[in-house]
Amino acid sequence: MEYFHTWWEATARLLWLPPNLSQEAVNAARKADVVIAVVGITPQFEGEESDSSDPGFFGGDRLDLNLPRPQQELLESVAATGKPLIVVLTSGSALAVNWAQQHAAAILQAWYPGEEGGTAVADVLSGEYNPAGRLPVTFYQSVVQLPPFGNYSMAGRTYRYLTEPPLYPFGYGLSFSSFSYSDAKVSPAQVAADGTVTVSVGVTNTSSFPGDEVVQLYLAHPGVDGAPIRALAGFRRIHLDAAASETVDFPLRDRDLSIVDEAGVRRIVPGAVEVWIGAGQPVDAPGQRPTKGLPTRFTITSSATLDD
Template sequence: SVLLSAENRRAAREVAARSMVLLKNERGVLPIDANVKSVAVVGALADSQQDMLGSWSGDGHKEDAVTLLAALREKLPRARVRYARGCDVQCAAAEGFDEAVRAARDSDVTIIVAGESADMSGEASSRATLDIPGRQVDLIKAIHATGKPYVVVLMNGRPLSINWVAENSPAVLEAWFPGTEAGHALTDVLFGDVNPGGKLPATFPRAVGQEPLYYNHVNTGRPPDPNNHYSSKYIDVPWTPLFPFGHGLSYTTFRLSNLRLSAGVINAAGSLDVSVDVENTGQRAGDEVVQLYTRDVAASRTRPVKELKGFQRVTLQPGERRTLHFTLAREQLGFYDAALR
């Protein structure tokens, strides 16, 4: 069909890979070596075609979707790819944990796919908690206890509170619901054929009690102060998010420098140029999303503590440096007053 043409599948694969966000990567777990001899795949979501599509999938058909398990077996024909479901997405029981642990112990690396099924987000699909459902975190803990390298791939349609995973797992990749070419896109990122460059479009909380939590909130009368008991914070968790809006890592590193403004003052009809140098300081080509934020510290109305006014995604080779330019004018700096003018 036209929808499933080779060109459209390539585009779906590229878009899915570029949308993924690397939340954490320690001890060199990612990217996985393409010459790996054995891989364990754990989690019901790793082989669920319906959940690859997610909610609001329109004319998508699950039989057209490529799962992570299928893509891994295609990519690694000479390696042993062992699948252990562990439990279903609701994960009410642990009967399958032992099989998953054995698979992890007998493999060079384990990929755990955890999170929510497609029907857990979207219209009329609210949950009272943002935790990973059921005992999925217990399954991750069991794999963690083997001491073998592993990666957690998250599938979900909204931010989740993943405190234990974020603090203890060596690598965490946010995949969302990647669509028809989900499996291929995931293997592209996991094995480094695509260097992840996505950034979070929403804030990840530490607990559901922090909600609503968003980056561009207005200040309170008592901003958080660790030295002042009577300020806006929590007594049981930090006031900061687990992962902020705009967060996202890469397999390479970048340096921003030489921030410049073309003018120190502009009038209501004027504009200024904001420029900054971005350099790839690592060993791989990669994408960086440079984000420009402003704060209006004195205005006729209370303004947010931070506002995103522009962003640019650039691909840089190792050692390459580029100067980016942003424009700030009335359209970026203005706001409606009390009379809606």
């Protein structure tokens, strides 16, 4: 038993060290049709109050983005049985699961799903629920892709400035349904700083399953120094029955068209704006199919400074 008592609270915890059951897990995998391995980290590992000194962790800090070493070894051991491997990840942040990406039949990111998490995961894996979630963060291939903590420039920081291919990009996600994009349009083709431009695209469910698609709109200002490579300007989650189609519109106003310059001023800058509208970012990720979507562009004809 572990007991803490401070002037504002008291905590008691029952602690024990479970035996190593890796061989039992491998034996069970050999008898199974499919292996579902739930791995990941917990708030005790990645929380700031943690005092963990396990390999890969130190006092609430993560030393890398990998799975804990015993879990990685367990995954490789059960995969060696030749049975199909489904990996369910629990975490509150990104993990570099490069090995699982190459060897697992499927990966489901469950985050910290709460009391009904088991039911939700079972519904997805059994096909009772058609998923459509999208990543709110970038999953990097390695901690090496992260900029140094002592460098406060934006170079390489977040999806907006990342030049190397990630493991899974911000906005990535899969579905049991498949979708196609067509007829991307911008109206008008030229817009003043105080005007509104509308980007539209047709989306079709090309599968035999009804499902949700998350249509994402990204903008880039290639002629502006220091501007992001691309930035999310809007998204919409739509439901389409099998073979159904819908036109999705994104009206963009002054703030949507603006950038924040190096002085911290939000401005609208004249020039070409490159548009990508689709199922995610137009980036190449290892082992992933090209993102479905379409490019288009428009031009901003005047400048303005906006109040934040």
